[in-house]
Amino acid sequence: MMNDPKIGMSLIVKTVTRLTVGLILLFGIYIVLHGHLSPGGGFAGGVIIALSFVHLMLAFGKDVALKKLSKNLASNLESIAALMFLSIALFGFFGGAFFSNIINKGVPFQLFSAGTIPLSNLAISLKVGVGLFAIFLALVILEESKRK
Amino acid sequence: MPGANIIPLFVIIPLFTAFFISLIGRFIKSTYVDIVSGLSSFLLLIFSFWGLAILGRCPETALVYKIGGWLPPFGICMVLDGLSNFMLVTVNIIAFLVVIYSFNYMEKYTDKPKFYTLFFLMLTGMNGVIVTGDLFNLFVFLEIASISSYALVAFGTEAEELEASFKYAIMGSVASAFIFIGIAFLYGFTSTLNMADMARVLSAKPSNWAVPFVSVLFLMGFGLKSALVPFHAWLPDAHSSAPASISAMLSGVLIKTLGVYALARIFFNVIGASGTVLSVLMFLGALSMLVAVILALSQWDLKRLLAYHSISQIGYVVLGIGLGTPLGILGGLFHLFNHSIFKSLLFLNSGAIDYSARTRDLREMSGLRKKLPVTAGTNLIASMSIAGIPPLNGFFSKLIIILACVQKGHIGYALAAVIASVLTLASFMKVQKFAFLGPLKEKYQAIKEVPPAMKFAMVSLATICILGGLLLLPSFSFFLNNAVNVLSDGRDYALAVFGAVLK
Numbered sequence: 001m002m003n004d005p006k007i008g009m010s011l012i013v014k015t016v017t018r019l020t021v022g023l024i025l026l027f028g029i030y031i032v033l034h035g036h037l038s039p040g041g042g043f044a045g046g047v048i049i050a051l052s053f054v055h056l057m058l059a060f061g062k063d064v065a066l067k068k069l070s071k072n073l074a075s076n077l078e079s080i081a082a083l084m085f086l087s088i089a090l091f092g093f094f095g096g097a098f099f100s101n102i103i104n105k106g107v108p109f110q111l112f113s114a115g116t117i118p119l120s121n122l123a124i125s126l127k128v129g130v131g132l133f134a135i136f137l138a139l140v141i142l143e144e145s146k147r148k
Numbered sequence: 149m150p151g152a153n154i155i156p157l158f159v160i161i162p163l164f165t166a167f168f169i170s171l172i173g174r175f176i177k178s179t180y181v182d183i184v185s186g187l188s189s190f191l192l193l194i195f196s197f198w199g200l201a202i203l204g205r206c207p208e209t210a211l212v213y214k215i216g217g218w219l220p221p222f223g224i225c226m227v228l229d230g231l232s233n234f235m236l237v238t239v240n241i242i243a244f245l246v247v248i249y250s251f252n253y254m255e256k257y258t259d260k261p262k263f264y265t266l267f268f269l270m271l272t273g274m275n276g277v278i279v280t281g282d283l284f285n286l287f288v289f290l291e292i293a294s295i296s297s298y299a300l301v302a303f304g305t306e307a308e309e310l311e312a313s314f315k316y317a318i319m320g321s322v323a324s325a326f327i328f329i330g331i332a333f334l335y336g337f338t339s340t341l342n343m344a345d346m347a348r349v350l351s352a353k354p355s356n357w358a359v360p361f362v363s364v365l366f367l368m369g370f371g372l373k374s375a376l377v378p379f380h381a382w383l384p385d386a387h388s389s390a391p392a393s394i395s396a397m398l399s400g401v402l403i404k405t406l407g408v409y410a411l412a413r414i415f416f417n418v419i420g421a422s423g424t425v426l427s428v429l430m431f432l433g434a435l436s437m438l439v440a441v442i443l444a445l446s447q448w449d450l451k452r453l454l455a456y457h458s459i460s461q462i463g464y465v466v467l468g469i470g471l472g473t474p475l476g477i478l479g480g481l482f483h484l485f486n487h488s489i490f491k492s493l494l495f496l497n498s499g500a501i502d503y504s505a506r507t508r509d510l511r512e513m514s515g516l517r518k519k520l521p522v523t524a525g526t527n528l529i530a531s532m533s534i535a536g537i538p539p540l541n542g543f544f545s546k547l548i549i550i551l552a553c554v555q556k557g558h559i560g561y562a563l564a565a566v567i568a569s570v571l572t573l574a575s576f577m578k579v580q581k582f583a584f585l586g587p588l589k590e591k592y593q594a595i596k597e598v599p600p601a602m603k604f605a606m607v608s609l610a611t612i613c614i615l616g617g618l619l620l621l622p623s624f625s626f627f628l629n630n631a632v633n634v635l636s637d638g639r640d641y642a643l644a645v646f647g648a649v650l651k
Binding site: 072075076078079080082083086089090092093096097098099 | 217
């Protein structure tokens with residue numbers, strides 16, 4: 001399906017996409033994981049993660065991207081991410097105050113530090129990444145149904 | 149202060165319910181979805197009354213919850229005072245009854261879990277706007293509530309609904325932009341976003357161009373959200389094409405929470421209501437009252453007629469609050485409560501007619517009283533209440549507003565209120581005559597009264613309509629008086645909040 005010349009863009013685009021899409025995803029994950037240390041964070045990283053899937057969809061067509069992340073899975077993951085974020089806040093609620101950072105903060109500027117903040121970043125990145133992908137998917141499906 | 153611990157629950161419960169339903173809604177039967185949402189909104193109702201009890205017991209006038217344990221003004225805080233609690237009770241009564249009503253009413257739409265998801269997100273936004281003590285947080289919650297309401301207006305995905313939703317989204321975004329710019333200017337001017345701290349800084353600083361400028365931006369922004377007359381164009385479309393239970397939420401509480409409550413909170417407690425702003429508010433209120441009721445007279449679409457009446461009744465509320473006297477504010481807030489009740493009831497009635505007779509056009513229906521006795525009875529009560537017939541609740545609040553106008557010497561506004569009330573009566577007599585009285589048409593011989601859940605919601609609201617006047621009795625009056633005190637204290641809001649923080 002990936003090499004079908006009738007679907008998606010030209011061979012050049014497909015080859016470049018194949019080379020870069022993993023790097024984009026990796027960069028997104030990097031931004032998310034270092035959210036508490038450097039500029040960026042859950043939202044920015046989530047957008048980059050979503051862009052890697054959108055990139056796949058643009059180059060190879062809808063079906064290839066949907067095989068990696070289906071519509072139902074996307075909408076489930078979105079709800080799960082929101083609930084994850086809320087439950088991280090709730091941990092704080094039962095341990096003192098809503099959103100309070102009750103986990104051990106660790107050494108500053110280490111990757112594993114800052115308590116609940118990296119966890120919140122993970123939840124936000126999942127929510128934003130999957131949400132943006134779902135919005136893009138909805139637009140694609142709408143456009144297709146209009147053409148038919 | 150353990151009592152303050154219930155404050156974040158007003159955001160946590162609906163937010164959790166929203167995403168929980170969207171996650172599991174596809175796998176379980178819709179009955180369980182109904183049960184989960186009913187339980188959740190019932191919990192919110194309980195908590196809002198519990199908040200009333202806690203606030204009555206504690207010596208301070210406000211309860212403050214520090215999010216993340218950070219001290220305001222550095223961290224975000226949530227504030228529960230008389231006004232917040234008044235609004236919470238209003239919003240959650242309506243939300244609970246609308247959820248009950250939706251059990252049956254939303255059957256005709258395909259995706260019930262998605263409806264509840266959006267509904268509870270909207271509720272999260274509204275509860276958040278009410279309890280937050282931080283200006284930017286208020287904006288965020290306002291956007292949550294607005295964006296879910298755009299989606300809810302388009303829930304039927306017919307052409308007319310999509311057009312209304314698009315118009316509403318554009319106007320709503322313009323309003324949000326004005327509010328956002330206003331907040332940015334205020335932040336630049338005061339270097340703080342906490343509302344109580346902002347009030348403190350503003351009263352210490354000499355006044356300059358920034359405050360009137362920001363006042364105008366907020367007037368436009370919140371005026372658009374609450375659909376005062378020059379800014380009302382989106383409301384009749386949006387409120388008439390949404391599903392009836394959503395219209396009840398939008399007209400009943402959304403425009404009041406995002407519009408009137410936020411306007412009053414910011415102008416009275418943060419910026420400090422100057423005479424100019426108050427006179428603009430009074431003028432806009434009186435204008436909305438008269439223009440919208442005249443526009444309503446000629447409507448034949450039942451829901452559109454009700455939507456125009458929402459604008460007109462919001463005019464009363466804003467006129468009352470704009471008077472700035474304790475009596476005026478009491479009238480305004482009392483009318484806000486009453487209007488939530490009877491306007492939701494009227495929209496639920498229109499939904500019931502639509503459910504049974506499948507029409508919204510007044511010329512199509514006739515003699516429905518014989519087939520829909522509960523709907524007709526509750527509609528009669530709500531119509532009399534909105535027109536201000538004693539002894540229903542609408543009469544008392546209108547009377548207080550008119551008395552307050554006279555007391556402050558604004559005879560013209562008092563007269564305008566009386567005229568608008570008479571025209572309201574005329575317009576609802578039209579509804580009664582065309583919808584419920586007269587001979588029953590042939591095609592409606594087979595229709596049946598709506599299911600019990602819908603009846604329950606309508607009858608409960610009608611009961612509150614009848615008993616609403618009792619809120620003025622001395623033993624219940626703390627509910628309104630606490631709210632009035634918050635607004636008439638003005639910038640002493642800062643003292644109340646910081647007093648509660650330092651305790």
